[in-house]
Amino acid sequence: xxxxxxxxxxxxxxxxxxxxxxxxxxxxxxxxxxxxxxxxxxxxxxxxxxxxxxxxxxxxxxxxxxxxxxxxxxxxxxxxxx
Numbered sequence: 565x566x567x568x569x570x571x572x573x574x575x576x577x578x579x580x581x582x583x584x585x586x587x588x589x590x591x592x593x594x595x596x597x598x599x600x601x602x603x604x605x606x607x608x609x610x611x612x613x614x615x616x617x618x619x620x621x622x623x624x625x626x627x628x629x630x631x632x633x634x635x636x637x638x639x640x641x642x643x644x645x646x
Contacts, residue, residue: 565594565595565596566594566595566596566621566639566640566641567595567596567597567598567621568586568595568596568597568598568619568620568621568626568636568639569597569598569599569600569619569620570582570583570586570597570598570599570600570617570618570619571599571600571602571608571612571615571616571617571618571619571620572599572600572601572602572616572617573601573602573603573613573616573617574601574603576616576617578616578617578629578630579616579617581630581631582617582619582630582631583599583617585631585633586619586631586636589633589636593637593640594640595636595640597619602616612628615628615629616628617629619631619632619636621639624639626639
């Protein structure tokens with residue numbers, strides 16, 4: 565199973581939108597994601613604070629501001645739930 569990290573900021577409508585899109589895609593594709601609040605860690609604030617939401621796969625940034633569904637599907641290898 566592919567695992568992603570979604571960097572967010574509370575009260576961010578773009579963050580909420582991307583989270584909802586990811587939750588909807590989980591019904592069809594086999595992946596998991598965790599959320600990290602960039603404001604909880606000064607290093608995260610510096611790295612991602614001006615780009616939230618940011619979706620990463622390992623050390624690779626897949627997208628920010630808006631979900632790049634193509635990049636997500638490439639990262640998970642288009643593995644539908646069985």
